[in-house]
Amino acid sequence: MNELLNLLKDNARYEVRDLALLLNEDEEKVSEEIRKLEEDKVIAGYHTIINWDKAETPISKAIIFVNCVPERERGYDRIAERISRYPEVESLSLISGKAEFILKVTGKDMREISHFLAHKLAPTEGVNGTETMFILKEYKTNNAVFYNANEESERLLVTP
Amino acid sequence: MTFEDEINQTVRYLKPSGIRRFFDIAATRKGVISLGVGEPDFITPWHIREEAIHAIEQGKTFYTGNKGLPKLREGICAYYKRRFHVDYDPEDNVIVTVGGSEAIDIVMRTLVQPGDEIILPTPAYVAYAAIIEMAGAKVREIVLKEEEGFKLTPEALKDALNEKTKAVILNFPGNPTGGIMTREDYEKIVPILKESGIYAITDEIYAELTYEQKHCSIAEFDEIKDHVIVINGFSKAYSMTGYRVGYILAKKELIDMILKIHQYTIMCATTPCQFAAIEAVNNGDKDIEEMFVSFRQRRNYIVKELNRIGLYTPMPQGAFYAFPSIKRTGLSSEEFCERLLDEQSLALVPGNAFGDAGEGFVRISYAYSLDQIKAAIAKLEQFLKDGGWDK
Numbered sequence: 001m002n003e004l005l006n007l008l009k010d011n012a013r014y015e016v017r018d019l020a021l022l023l024n025e026d027e028e029k030v031s032e033e034i035r036k037l038e039e040d041k042v043i044a045g046y047h048t049i050i051n052w053d054k055a056e057t058p059i060s061k062a063i064i065f066v067n068c069v070p071e072r073e074r075g076y077d078r079i080a081e082r083i084s085r086y087p088e089v090e091s092l093s094l095i096s097g098k099a100e101f102i103l104k105v106t107g108k109d110m111r112e113i114s115h116f117l118a119h120k121l122a123p124t125e126g127v128n129g130t131e132t133m134f135i136l137k138e139y140k141t142n143n144a145v146f147y148n149a150n151e152e153s154e155r156l157l158v159t160p
Numbered sequence: 161m162t163f164e165d166e167i168n169q170t171v172r173y174l175k176p177s178g179i180r181r182f183f184d185i186a187a188t189r190k191g192v193i194s195l196g197v198g199e200p201d202f203i204t205p206w207h208i209r210e211e212a213i214h215a216i217e218q219g220k221t222f223y224t225g226n227k228g229l230p231k232l233r234e235g236i237c238a239y240y241k242r243r244f245h246v247d248y249d250p251e252d253n254v255i256v257t258v259g260g261s262e263a264i265d266i267v268m269r270t271l272v273q274p275g276d277e278i279i280l281p282t283p284a285y286v287a288y289a290a291i292i293e294m295a296g297a298k299v300r301e302i303v304l305k306e307e308e309g310f311k312l313t314p315e316a317l318k319d320a321l322n323e324k325t326k327a328v329i330l331n332f333p334g335n336p337t338g339g340i341m342t343r344e345d346y347e348k349i350v351p352i353l354k355e356s357g358i359y360a361i362t363d364e365i366y367a368e369l370t371y372e373q374k375h376c377s378i379a380e381f382d383e384i385k386d387h388v389i390v391i392n393g394f395s396k397a398y399s400m401t402g403y404r405v406g407y408i409l410a411k412k413e414l415i416d417m418i419l420k421i422h423q424y425t426i427m428c429a430t431t432p433c434q435f436a437a438i439e440a441v442n443n444g445d446k447d448i449e450e451m452f453v454s455f456r457q458r459r460n461y462i463v464k465e466l467n468r469i470g471l472y473t474p475m476p477q478g479a480f481y482a483f484p485s486i487k488r489t490g491l492s493s494e495e496f497c498e499r500l501l502d503e504q505s506l507a508l509v510p511g512n513a514f515g516d517a518g519e520g521f522v523r524i525s526y527a528y529s530l531d532q533i534k535a536a537i538a539k540l541e542q543f544l545k546d547g548g549w550d551k
């Protein structure tokens with residue numbers, strides 16, 4: 001049920017009643033559908049998009065390219081799983097191009113991220129190179145823009 | 161001689177738009193929330209806006225040819241072929257206009273002679289009747305019925321035809337009713353049109369918002385295609401109302417005649433907006449689909465909610481309006497809307513703004529965010545409760 005997923009993708013806080021009305025379905029059916037999507041881990045979690053720069057507790061983020069060699073039989077899966085166990089790693093993907101993995105890591109400041117890099121990530125077996133880019137300012141995350149887009153629509157009250 | 165005697169007497173006696181009148185009332189109130197607009201709520205997709213900006217940056221701000229930029233006409237024809245399976249030639253069959261609005265006007269002025277009648281199914285978009293009268297023809301109304309899904313029936317069409325009839329206006333999906341005509345519906349009226357030889361002016365501006373099936377254009381019927389004039393535009397499909405770009409599709413002989421009026425009165429549609437329209441028509445199918453899904457969801461939502469609070473509302477098949485009957489309140493549509501504005505600060509459009517046939521109905525636009533729709537429903541629910549009309 002792609003339409004349901006698309007609605008939840010943009011707003012995890014829809015009430016089941018609203019979803020049912022929007023989709024022209026029974027509430028029970030929608031609840032059941034969501035439960036099943038959660039159970040099957042199609043819906044893997046619900047998160048809040050936070051502009052940390054505005055929050056009282058700013059955090060640091062970095063993008064890291066990781067070079068590594070695949071293992072016979074297992075390819076990249078085992079090393080990816082090992083790296084992704086670190087809570088500092090917010091996301092990890094296997095990519096094409098100059099590196100094997102791209103990571104987004106978070107820490108309370110740059111020092112913490114550097115520490116993670118030097119003491120955890122770089123020494124990981126199979127990792128033979130990293131390139132780190134600290135994020136200076138986030139403009140858009142998960143489709144939410146953090147700047148003032150000034151896109152208030154000014155439609156008239158009543159038009160033909 | 162008074163001022164009123166000096167000016168054109170048709171203009172003098174033209175009824176002011178009921179929407180305009182209601183807007184003037186609503187505009188004087190504070191904190192009004194509205195479900196009254198006839199335009200989508202999306203900001204024009206960025207890739208389209210960017211083309212307009214780019215055109216201005218590059219100094220592409222000269223007049224274009226009268227018919228519009230060749231690339232835009234090619235794009236429009238490819239679009240009609242791709243989405244509605246109708247063939248038109250970019251060189252011979254297209255004029256780019258300043259919105260569907262201009263298109264309606266210059267088509268009417270090209271066709272009409274004094275004494276002609278134009279059949280207008282009502283309730284109808286507010287501009288038709290005024291434009292017909294200004295062109296010097298008479299409006300012959302057909303009242304579309306709610307119980308018939310606001311469709312044009314062959315019986316009604318036959319009844320309205322006479323030797324003075326020049327054309328019939330078709331607006332499906334329709335503003336304000338949301339009614340559509342399916343292929344089967346058209347099959348019943350096409351033989352009548354063919355026999356009578358009148359023109360069908362089909363305003364397909366809401367074509368992309370047809371919910372349960374694909375839009376059927378009457379131009380698909382080859383046996384009458386010569387007598388079909390398609391009017392469409394970018395306002396509703398791509399949320400580009402302020403760009404003011406529309407178009408006419410018709411046979412070459414007609415286009416040549418219509419072009420005379422267009423070239424003397426307008427010259428060409430706004431150039432940067434034509435560039436934006438090229439981007440829309442070539443690369444905007446994805447945007448159309450996203451907006452479509454969102455409108456369909458809101459339609460589902462609002463119609464169920466309206467029925468729940470006691471306003472019987474059939475499921476509209478197209479456009480972005482619900483058009484419920486308010487007859488059981490015993491109020492006229494203007495009384496209903498004025499009291500709703502006074503008591504709940506909620507603005508809807510009274511049905512009689514769309515002609516006498518709209519009396520007893522109100523038009524509710526769902527081109528609003530879900531939060532706005534919810535707030536409006538709560539107000540409407542309270543209003544119906546206070547009036548004792550909720551059961």
Ligand SMILES: Cc1ncc(COP(=O)(O)O)c(C=O)c1O
Nearest residue numbers: 160198259260261285335393395
């Ligand atoms: C049925 C219909 N036709 C034509 C128009 C005119 O649209 P535009 O001039 O923006 O293309 C409208 C606008 O509300 C409409 O509802």
